[in-house]
Amino acid sequence: MTFLRRLVGDAPPRVLWSLLVLLALLLVAPAVLGKYWLSVLILVLYFAYVGQAWNILMGFAGQLSLGHALYAGLGGYIAAGLYFHYGIGPWAGLFAAIAVAGVAGAIVGYLGFRFSLAGVYFALLTIAFSEFTRVAFDHWAWAGGSAGLFLKVEPGTDLLNLRGGPLLFYYVILALAAGAFILCRVLLQSRLGRYWLAIREDAEAAQAVGVPVLRCKMMAIVISAGLTALAGVWNAFYYNNLFPETAFAMGRSIEITLAPIIGGLGTLFGPIVGAVVLTGLGEAFTDVGDMLRIPGSKQIFYGLALLIIVMYRPAGVWPWLADKLGLKDRQP
């Protein structure tokens, strides 16, 4: 309980209770939800998790990555490839996935941060790496090339090899999302987390008060890449197929950034709130699109809705919502 107390820190006790109630509801949700709503919830949790991972680099440390599909793609391919070729299950494969994505993150980070590429220039670097990795995977036979890599779908549930239906993947992504939330909270309350915020605000001033800027940025990108790789592993085993064209797609990278941006950059609840809003809107407009029978109408409405949110709540939905709920939380 003291750990839980510490976890919410200065926030009022009802925040802790609300979180526990929410977690309990999510745990029993599959019992009452149908197949469709379960798949929607899975999508929400996926974006909440991967948004949390991206938010570490952008929201905390202030470094814009538009190439996070690189880490998700690498993670997915490594774990899926190990299983496909050698029968190594994803619980072991995920360590290799995290390691490879972490190294990739370290390379991108070192090139960007050591040579002081900031803002859009760093973002361009992240895109470049993601793009040429896509091209490389198109030609890499081990990973199936551009024809893709397919995992055999087997009946029944095999927890050890992460084979099973949506229910299994629901609980796995729920655990990941909850774990990422706790991890981010702990990080934010640590020295490293405070140093990240300082770097985000002003790197020169941070360095003058003793912050080892390069090392802290490297930590941010490696942790962020490692967590994103886990999302990739989950993704690969959930969908059972991987193509370079989608795994490393620009759209995949953008998708990862949306929940935290809509929900509130640099906040703990932002990626979660953003994921709910985004997925909710997406589903709603799918229905509208079906009704109107106009091709592309879903995307137009979806884009408009995002535009309106960003225009009226540039700091994200969560800071505004927190204010409405009377949670004048001093901590981000």
Next chain:
Amino acid sequence: MSGARLQLETIGKSFRGLRAVHDVSFAVPAGAIHALIGPNGAGKTTIFNMIAGVFAPDAGCVRLDGAVISGLRPDRICDAGVGRTFQLVKPFKELSVLENVTVGALHRRRHLPDARDAAAAILSQLGLYDRRHQLAQSLTLPDRKRLEVARALATEPKLLLLDEVMAGLRPTEVDVMVGFLRELNRRTGLTILLIEHVMRAVMALAAEVVVVSYGEKIAEGTPQEVTRNQAVLDVYLGQEEL
């Protein structure tokens, strides 16, 4: 906390062939307060940046308690015991006043609650405690200057470099800041080097003054001596009254 001795040995710096600082040497004994003055563009901030490690001098070296610190990264120089403020203030805008100073305090403390306590103590000394929960971007300029000082002090330096922290302050506020710095120096023995245009503060605080012009040291001595020095008067003639 006690002071460290600062020595500048024939340091020089050029930017693309433009000589910003040339052959400047002076020393600040441990526990002393000295001032660095000179007209705009004389190279004062460049000298500060070389001490603080923003860039290394092209020639000469900087020593802190005898050990060479020039060439180290700014965070390493902070480790060595140098705290600095920025002339153009650099608050962590989206963080609260308390969080700003906490980042500094974390330098010598591992745990956030300890660092927060230390930061709160420094804020009360500088009269910012009541504003600790405000975002730094909402502070007025004089308060931002105070925040710069608080954040630098939180790293527990042995040498404090103050770059025009009195600029923009009203005379009464200058007196408060002067009183605070003098008391801080008396209590802790912290060495202070300040760049300052507000002569009221220089006269009240500095035991010795170094005057630079066009990147070179032109005079050094007590405030009374330098204000009577002909070379100094020539430099300032028609610019400012000393």
